[in-house]
Amino acid sequence: MRIVLVGPPGAGKGTQAAYLAKNLKVPHISTGDLFRANISQGTPLGKLAKSYMDAGNLVPDEVTIAMAQERMAQPDAANGFLLDGFPRNVSQAKALDEALATDGVKLDAVLDLEVPEDEVVTRIAGRRVCRNDSAHVFHVTYSPPKTEGVCDLCGGELYQRDDDSEETVRTRLEVYHTQTEPIIDHYRAQGLVVTISALGKVTEVTERAMAALE
Ligand code: ADP
Ligand code: ADP
Ligand code: ADP
Numbered sequence: 008m009r010i011v012l013v014g015p016p017g018a019g020k021g022t023q024a025a026y027l028a029k030n031l032k033v034p035h036i037s038t039g040d041l042f043r044a045n046i047s048q049g050t051p052l053g054k055l056a057k058s059y060m061d062a063g064n065l066v067p068d069e070v071t072i073a074m075a076q077e078r079m080a081q082p083d084a085a086n087g088f089l090l091d092g093f094p095r096n097v098s099q100a101k102a103l104d105e106a107l108a109t110d111g112v113k114l115d116a117v118l119d120l121e122v123p124e125d126e127v128v129t130r131i132a133g134r135r136v137c138r139n140d141s142a143h144v145f146h147v148t149y150s151p152p153k154t155e156g157v158c159d160l161c162g163g164e165l166y167q168r169d170d171d172s173e174e175t176v177r178t179r180l181e182v183y184h185t186q187t188e189p190i191i192d193h194y195r196a197q198g199l200v201v202t203i204s205a206l207g208k209v210t211e212v213t214e215r216a217m218a219a220l221e
Pocket of ligand 1: 015016017021038039040042059060061063064065067071093094095099170179
């Protein structure tokens, strides 16, 4: 299956993608994670992306699309993938449409995670991520680790993302409304959008998502 996940920052895309990717046996491709991996490795792409990310703005399309396409061209993505955080504006969506058409394949669904804005702000403010593996995501009150600051899954150090500050979150939400939400209409015109509520327990949301994708 080829699926795109959309939803505001903090909606739970990464959390859900980890479970959905396992259930659907497709790779989880997160452009945010790919940028953060480049930053931690000190690559030129990481250096470029960091200034945009820290300000809460989108990284320029040219480098983002190239990075996403390179990842989608890996053998593990040949039969499907779960895109998390890409596309994030209409021109990225059009670039993806073209790349898929060239390969003679189609998206199966665009899963839209709906969460009220105040909940999103609470989720982001409490988010803690593992330095070893970006799929290990915790929340200080909703899913706290057994030991503060330590990842339950691998013992890695938990940290707060630089762009999860209150100030940057406001910019990211605005960017979501003005630039990312329009892709929902773009995909609605293709009959691909399924919207679910991302409120409730993580497992409940996963069940809702799996039912919506059937
Ligand atoms: P969240 O999960 O909170 O929505 P992400 O990890 O998806 O955050 O993204 C963090 C930042 O990485 C974004 O604010 C943006 O700067 C950059 N980014 C990620 N994906 C894209 C993309 N497709 N296009 C442009 N910038 C991106
Ligand atoms: P996104 O990738 O959309 O930015 P994340 O998956 O990183 O979102 O989740 C943001 C924060 O919300 C994390 O701290 C995560 O632990 C928490 N979270 C995710 N899903 C839920 C949920 N269903 N209920 C409560 N908190 C959640
Ligand atoms: P290293 O070179 O140090 O082993 P990795 O290439 O494994 O670093 O990536 C560093 C981080 O980026 C890890 O947290 C990993 O989970 C994450 N990551 C790497 N590739 C992807 C991907 N395609 N999608 C999502 N996250 C990724």
